[in-house]
Amino acid sequence: MVLATAQQFAYAVEAAGSIRELGDLLDAIGREMGFRYFALTHHVDIACAPQPAIRIHNYPGEWEAFFDAEGLGRSDPVHRACHMTSLGFAWTALPRLVMLTRRDDEILAHSRRVGLADGFTVPAHIPGELAGSCSFATARGQPLRMEWLPLAQFIGTAAFEGARRLSGIRGAEQDRPRLSDRQRDCIYWAARGKSDWEISQILGIGHDTAIQYMKEARGRYGVGNRTQLAIHALYDGALTFTDALGR
Known part of the structure; x- marks a missing residue:
């Protein structure tokens, strides 16, 4: 019933x-x-x-x-x-x-x-x-x-x-920014405190490429720094708090 x-x-x-x-x-x-x-x-x-x-x-x-x-x-x-x-x-x-x-x-x-x-x-x-x-x-x-x-x-x-x-x-x-898989990967590691160079080493991509991915992601959200980018990604569900805290 x-x-x-x-x-x-x-x-x-x-x-x-x-x-x-x-x-x-x-x-x-x-x-x-x-x-x-x-x-x-x-x-x-x-x-x-x-x-x-x-x-x-x-x-x-x-x-x-x-x-x-x-x-x-x-x-x-x-x-x-x-x-x-x-x-x-x-x-x-x-x-x-x-x-x-x-x-x-x-x-x-x-x-x-x-x-x-x-x-x-x-x-x-x-x-x-x-x-x-x-x-x-x-x-x-x-x-x-x-x-x-x-x-x-x-x-x-x-x-x-x-x-x-x-x-x-x-x-x-539907109006929310859409991240590519690589952009999300970069934000994931940035949220865990990694630098662009460290991200490039972890993902096996060039340093300049990592910088470009982060720049494009900031542009999609219209923010100017990594902290704001991570916050927006968390609120959008692109990242979880577990991702950011590394648990």
Whole structure:
């Protein structure tokens, strides 16, 4: 039954023609899993986000007003916990994921006062994009139904990908610079601290050739130094942090 529900939701998300329609789907599937509320959002101050940002939710209006007035887009404890895991987590796990401050305790207490009793959040980590998440929350008196959390994990991930498509963010990937294999090889070793000469020896190419590959790669990203080049490659997914750290 769960598998069938997940498949049906995935098909419905792909067929959705608007963010509002996606929100209706999340509301319906959330209620089926025992949740009263949902929130799919990037972790930014929506009013002044530096790039297109997503936020769709049916949280209480009182919570939205408090959240925006306090500028909690980046500092909300649930959002901070998303940086510590790629798996969905129940809000009761927050003390295990992040060090909660007195202010965090006040924020969580306020969320409960306005009706968000308990919840489950699915992090969204896309290289080169704003961090985000999809959360589901229960109302007062509603228990967190643990048997539905694996489905909630899938639903949150599929919904976030659908939101990226509907907002035009996913299509923007096609505009990213494309590196050749040799350019990526050079950036890989540069990120690990190797000089152009050392890179040429490792790859078995001429010193001037290594310099040229690095110059071309910087040109594709429009940056002027090796550090900026490595950062852009990391955010684009051309490199991983494991590559850069040599682990």
